[in-house]
Amino acid sequence: MxxxxxxxxxxxxxxxxxxxxxxxxxxxxxxxxxxxxxxxxxxxxxxxxxxxxxxxxxxxxxxxTRRPVDLKALMRALDREYAEFVGEGDEEEEALAFLTARLEGDREVAKEVLEALRSAGYVERAYSPELLRDRFFFRFPEVLRLWA
CATH class of the missing domain: 1.10.10 (Arc Repressor Mutant, subunit A)
Known part of the structure; x- marks a missing residue:
């Protein structure tokens, strides 16, 4: 195609x-x-x-992305579910694992999506006092409002 x-x-x-x-x-x-x-x-x-x-x-x-991705649905899932998903471990690996699970196991596309969100300023690495470690924070509620 x-x-x-x-x-x-x-x-x-x-x-x-x-x-x-x-x-x-x-x-x-x-x-x-x-x-x-x-x-x-x-x-x-x-x-x-x-x-x-x-x-x-x-x-x-x-x-x-190399394959079709419903980025709006993926961003909504991140906004709603990612915080509960995060456990102990490397923040980048956790984000990739979450995205990979939502993209039917396609880790390469998950990397593409994570890099795109990072480049656009929607991902930042920060310290989480609740978890006593660094983690990724996805911040794009204003974009979700634009797509509503």
Whole structure:
């Protein structure tokens, strides 16, 4: 499928995503040789099918995944369930384990999602006094409100 190949190519070329607002994805596709109407159509299709994800906020960017991901549902699960999931151990490994479980065992895509959220400023490592150790905190309730 063309979208799958395009998404994989974008992920390989831009592993940390593309900084910019919504128009930047169309501009990126046009720079790759697609005419404007086709670039707009591809951008919509990539987003609709879960290969491209716009992450608004302090560091707005487009993130790409090699396989379709329902990022809204994943972020809601993180917001609701991640705190109860965290136990003892390495904070990055815990976050990856949580994401991997929600992505049907696909650890590579879980890494892509974690890196995208980190690049957009939605993940920070901080000390948790309740757990007496460092952990990851996911902070994006304002984005969830935008998608509501």
């Amino acid at each position: 063309e979208l799958e190949k395009l998404a994989a190519g974008l992920k390989d070329t831009y592993p940390e995503g593309v900084v910019g607002e919504r128009e930047s994805l169309v501009a990126l596709l046009m720079a790759r040789g697609y005419p404007h109407p086709q670039a707009q159509e591809l951008a919509r299709a990539l987003e609709a099918q879960g290969y491209a994800h716009f992450l608004p906020g302090e560091r707005p960017r487009w993130a790409f």
